[in-house]
Amino acid sequence: xxxxxxxxxxxxxxxxxxxxxxxxxxxxxxxxxxxxxxxxxxxxxxxxxxxxxxxxxxxxxxxxxxxxxxxxxxxxxxxxxxxxxxxxxxxxxxxxxxxxxxxxxxxxxxxxxxxxxxxxxxxxxxxxxxxxxxxxxxxxxxxxxxxxxxxxxxxxxxxxxxxxxxxxxxxxxxxxxxxxxxxxxxxxxxxxxxxxxxxxxxxxxxxxxxxxxxxxxxxxxxxxxxxxxxxxxxxxxxxxxxxxxxxxxxxxxxxxxxxxxxxxxxxxxxxxxxxxxxxxxxxxxxxxxxxxxxxxxxxxxxxxxxxxxxxxxxxxxxxxxxxxxxxxxxxxxxxxxxxxxxxxxxxxxxxxxxxxxxxxxxxxxxxxxxxxxxxxxxxxxxxxxxxxxxxxxxxxxx
Amino acid sequence: xxxxxxxxxxxxxxxxxxxxxxxxxxxxxxxxxxxxxxxxxxxxxxxxxxxxxxxxxxxxxxxxxxxxxxxxxxxxxxxxxxxxxxxxxxxxxxxxxxxxxxxxxxxxxxxxxxxxxxxxxxxxxxxxxxxxxxxxxxxxxxxxxxxxxxxxxxxxxxxxxxxxxxxxxxxxxxxxxxxxxxxxxxxxxxxxxxxxxxxxxxxxxxxxxxxxxxxxxxxxxxxxxxxxxxxxxxxxxxxxxxxxxxxxxxxxxxxxxxxxxxxxxxxxxxxxxxxxxxxxxxxxxxxxxxxxxxxxxxxxxxxxxxxxxxxxxxxxxxxxxxxxxxxxxxxxxxxxxxxxxxxxxxxxxxxxxxxxxxxxxxxxxxxxxxxxxxxxxxxxxxxxxxxxxxxxxxxxxxxxxxxxxxxxxxxxxxxxxxxxxxxxxxxxxxxxxxxxxxxxxxxxxxxxxxxxxxxxxxxxxxxxxxxxxx
Numbered sequence: 001x002x003x004x005x006x007x008x009x010x011x012x013x014x015x016x017x018x019x020x021x022x023x024x025x026x027x028x029x030x031x032x033x034x035x036x037x038x039x040x041x042x043x044x045x046x047x048x049x050x051x052x053x054x055x056x057x058x059x060x061x062x063x064x065x066x067x068x069x070x071x072x073x074x075x076x077x078x079x080x081x082x083x084x085x086x087x088x089x090x091x092x093x094x095x096x097x098x099x100x101x102x103x104x105x106x107x108x109x110x111x112x113x114x115x116x117x118x119x120x121x122x123x124x125x126x127x128x129x130x131x132x133x134x135x136x137x138x139x140x141x142x143x144x145x146x147x148x149x150x151x152x153x154x155x156x157x158x159x160x161x162x163x164x165x166x167x168x169x170x171x172x173x174x175x176x177x178x179x180x181x182x183x184x185x186x187x188x189x190x191x192x193x194x195x196x197x198x199x200x201x202x203x204x205x206x207x208x209x210x211x212x213x214x215x216x217x218x219x220x221x222x223x224x225x226x227x228x229x230x231x232x233x234x235x236x237x238x239x240x241x242x243x244x245x246x247x248x249x250x251x252x253x254x255x256x257x258x259x260x261x262x263x264x265x266x267x268x269x270x271x272x273x274x275x276x277x278x279x280x281x282x283x284x285x286x287x288x289x290x291x292x293x294x295x296x297x298x299x300x301x302x303x304x305x306x307x308x309x310x311x312x313x314x315x316x317x318x319x320x321x322x323x324x325x326x327x328x329x330x331x332x333x334x335x336x337x338x339x340x341x342x343x344x345x346x347x348x349x350x351x352x353x354x355x356x357x358x359x360x361x362x363x364x365x366x367x368x369x370x371x372x373x374x375x376x377x378x379x380x381x382x383x384x385x386x387x388x389x390x391x392x393x394x395x396x397x398x
Numbered sequence: 399x400x401x402x403x404x405x406x407x408x409x410x411x412x413x414x415x416x417x418x419x420x421x422x423x424x425x426x427x428x429x430x431x432x433x434x435x436x437x438x439x440x441x442x443x444x445x446x447x448x449x450x451x452x453x454x455x456x457x458x459x460x461x462x463x464x465x466x467x468x469x470x471x472x473x474x475x476x477x478x479x480x481x482x483x484x485x486x487x488x489x490x491x492x493x494x495x496x497x498x499x500x501x502x503x504x505x506x507x508x509x510x511x512x513x514x515x516x517x518x519x520x521x522x523x524x525x526x527x528x529x530x531x532x533x534x535x536x537x538x539x540x541x542x543x544x545x546x547x548x549x550x551x552x553x554x555x556x557x558x559x560x561x562x563x564x565x566x567x568x569x570x571x572x573x574x575x576x577x578x579x580x581x582x583x584x585x586x587x588x589x590x591x592x593x594x595x596x597x598x599x600x601x602x603x604x605x606x607x608x609x610x611x612x613x614x615x616x617x618x619x620x621x622x623x624x625x626x627x628x629x630x631x632x633x634x635x636x637x638x639x640x641x642x643x644x645x646x647x648x649x650x651x652x653x654x655x656x657x658x659x660x661x662x663x664x665x666x667x668x669x670x671x672x673x674x675x676x677x678x679x680x681x682x683x684x685x686x687x688x689x690x691x692x693x694x695x696x697x698x699x700x701x702x703x704x705x706x707x708x709x710x711x712x713x714x715x716x717x718x719x720x721x722x723x724x725x726x727x728x729x730x731x732x733x734x735x736x737x738x739x740x741x742x743x744x745x746x747x748x749x750x751x752x753x754x755x756x757x758x759x760x761x762x763x764x765x766x767x768x769x770x771x772x773x774x775x776x777x778x779x780x781x782x783x784x785x786x787x788x789x790x791x792x793x794x795x796x797x798x799x800x801x802x803x804x805x806x807x808x809x810x811x812x813x814x815x816x817x818x819x820x821x822x823x824x825x826x827x828x829x830x831x832x833x834x835x836x837x838x839x840x841x842x843x844x845x846x847x848x849x850x851x852x853x854x855x856x857x858x859x860x861x862x863x864x865x866x867x868x
Contacts, residue, residue, distance in 0.1 A: 046780065048782070118516075118742065119742055121782070122742060131571070133743075133744040135747040135751055153754075153755055161756060161779075162776075162778060163754045163755065163757075164779070168751065175756075176754070176755060177755075182775060183759075185775075187759065191763060191772065192759065192763065194841070194842075194858070195762050195863070197838060198835050198838055198862055198863065199834040200832060200864075201831070203830075205700045207750070208829060208863060208864065210753065211702070211758065211863035211866055212863055214754065214758045215762070217755070218758060218759065221755065268779075269782070270782060271782055
């Protein structure tokens with residue numbers, strides 16, 4: 001295994017006219033999170049989670065009228081207040097709510113909603129308008145905006161093998177890894193190690209330099225993350241699901257002081273067109289149990305004030321159930337935020353108005369960009385106008 | 399290697415999918431011969447992709463009619479659709495890897511990215527692809543009209559929902575913003591009026607264009623300063639009459655085939671000729687590939703290979719035969735480009751966006767995975783859509799290939815190893831190697847035989863960052 005010192009010595013990255021500058025290598029050691037640097041953890045539910053059966057309007061007759069086969073009986077709902085409660089599989093989440101750790105936003109969406117998975121997910125990840133196509137993600141642009149010195153990809157970490165658009169900036173991209181050991185093994189495979197010792201010519205084109213830079217950063221980030229992860233593997237108990245495993249990895253990295261302010265985790269399977277009940281129950285339990293374990297772990301480490309968890313899905317589903325005991329693509333959805341010091345724990349706004357629909361779909365009350373803007377400004381200390389492309393009013397929840 | 403040989407390779411990388419070991423001896427022929435050959439080979443009758451025949455389609459339609467409301471049949475149909483989508487993707491990748499008409503095939507890929515479209519009906523997708531191929535080198539006006547009347551496109555851009563008294567502007571907007579004029583060259587009013595002109599443009603179950611007269615708004619419209627009872631055809635013609643369309647398309651072709659950094663004066667000149675030739679695509683390309691500036695060193699080895707170009711180039715350059723094709727779906731997903739599944743109607747952004755920490759690991763390790771027994775323990779993301787979850791399935795261990803090593807030995811064998819390494823680097827790369835890298839590729843090379851040496855050198859070189867460029 002090549003030691004980091006000899007790697008630094010061997011890879012002379014001073015290429016003429018290129019983006020590479022060795023400065024970042026010196027700053028690796030200096031990098032650590034300041035004690036009041038806040039951390040944002042995004043949990044993406046892919047497929048369009050049915051919000052109405054997640055945060056259930058059990059006091060609304062219209063809900064039962066629209067879903068004769070699919071609505072959750074009032075007795076089974078885990079009540080949060082007099083109007084809404086959680087799906088029965090989410091007991092663990094209910095206790096987080098009772099501890100004052102959660103704010104629920106109802107009816108979050110955007111104008112002219114798109115009901116296509118990949119289009120709507122792009123919109124959420126790039127924070128674009130419905131008729132715009134951006135090629136960078138909002139968190140990637142946060143990296144672009146906040147890096148005054150040479151920025152390291154590990155300042156935004158996705159726990160997966162491939163990187164989502166959300167973390168791709170113009171100049172800087174986050175790094176994706178399923179687990180620190182696996183990425184470390186990949187970059188220390190014989191062929192990759194060999195390539196990491198390679199150098200471009202003096203006159204190399206800018207794109208060549210970019211490739212070399214990416215390799216160098218990937219190697220150094222992989223080593224850095226792995227070294228850190230060895231310090232404090234999380235000892236808390238987590239369930240055996242994929243989401244829980246990924247959140248455990250995040251907890252370990254947070255607790256070991258990795259200089260990352262953003263973590264991104266996805267969970268899939270929510271596209272419940274057919275026989276929704278069984279599938280969604282299973283997924284919501286996995287979600288609730290995983291998140292609860294993560295929160296309890298962070299609480300033990302006294303980090304729940306420092307970490308904000310945001311959970312979203314690319315759209316909700318239609319109010320009426322379909323003919324296959326499932327639901328089809330809809331529009332606005334609820335969004336959950338979990339943190340130890342929320343300004344408004346509980347429900348931020350009113351339950352969706354099922355009497356005022358848009359052709360059978362929920363109308364949005366809050367634009368998700370306002371929530372993003374608030375997090376960019378208040379949590380990540382960056383300028384929302386720069387990161388989101390224009391100014392959005394802040395929402396008073398942080 | 400001669401300067402001429404590098405130009406020949408450059409031509410194949412841009413106009414096709416790169417040089418092939420099988421044709422290495424042809425590098426002795428003059429550049430002009432290769433150019434003539436590229437165009438001549440693409441004059442042949444276009445090869446059509448076919449995973450869904452007309453008969454299959456009729457059977458499916460009958461099934462649909464008979465099975466309305468039947469759970470199991472619906473599930474079967476969905477499964478079938480998904481399976482056909484996979485087949486079509488792999489079939490196209492195979493055609494790219496095997497065809498002689500590389501220029502036409504490359505152009506088809508270009509137009510697929512330009513007229514980006516994503517629908518479930520594999521028959522419609524197949525038809526669109528074959529239509530793009532047949533018109534790829536002809537007149538852009540013909541292509542534009544054909545695409546605008548194409549069932550997959552009308553479906554994708556919701557034109558079925560575009561009716562008199564309840565217009566849907568999606569199609570009209572994207573035609574102007576992404577396919578012809580570009581942002582800033584039309585008004586919102588133009589979009590609304592154009593949408594009215596496209597009302598009634600519909601298609602039947604067999605994917606044939608159908609004009610629904612009673613859905614069409616035949617009233618007076620004001621489009622880009624002119625007033626009249628314009629039809630959709632009129633609107634398209636007016637868009638073509640605008641030189642801005644020629645500029646927009648020419649610029650895009652320049653960025654794709656020459657250099658991301660645009661020489662504006664050159665593009666202006668090219669677009670004038672393109673316009674005056676009535677948008678003759680073949681002629682524009684012939685001009686580009688014959689120009690001295692095309693072969694300027696600054697335009698060589700500067701483009702990051704798109705995933706499908708990279709995979710196809712690897713197959714052709716090494717004369718590779720894959721033991722199992724399915725892993726190609728997974729490889730495309732890992733690398734960020736799956737044909738027939740563009741991220742949105744704007745297509746793939748390209749350039750540096752292809753490269754991040756994950757894709758650079760995949761690209762670096764891939765030649766070893768393919769040609770040695772290296773492992774690539776990666777998983778693709780499940781984007782949540784039941785129709786594309788198959789793409790995340792990883793049977794990557796099955797991604798093995800045999801290469802035409804005999805061809806490599808013929809071309810590069812029998813020389814001292816530093817010469818062999820240099821010659822291999824010239825064939826495999828479009829940019830120079832540093833002296834460090836020249837030494838690096840020789841390190842730990844397998845010297846048990848001449849073929850083993852060539853094999854390990856070739857794989858080492860193909861693993862370098864320089865291999866990602868053309």
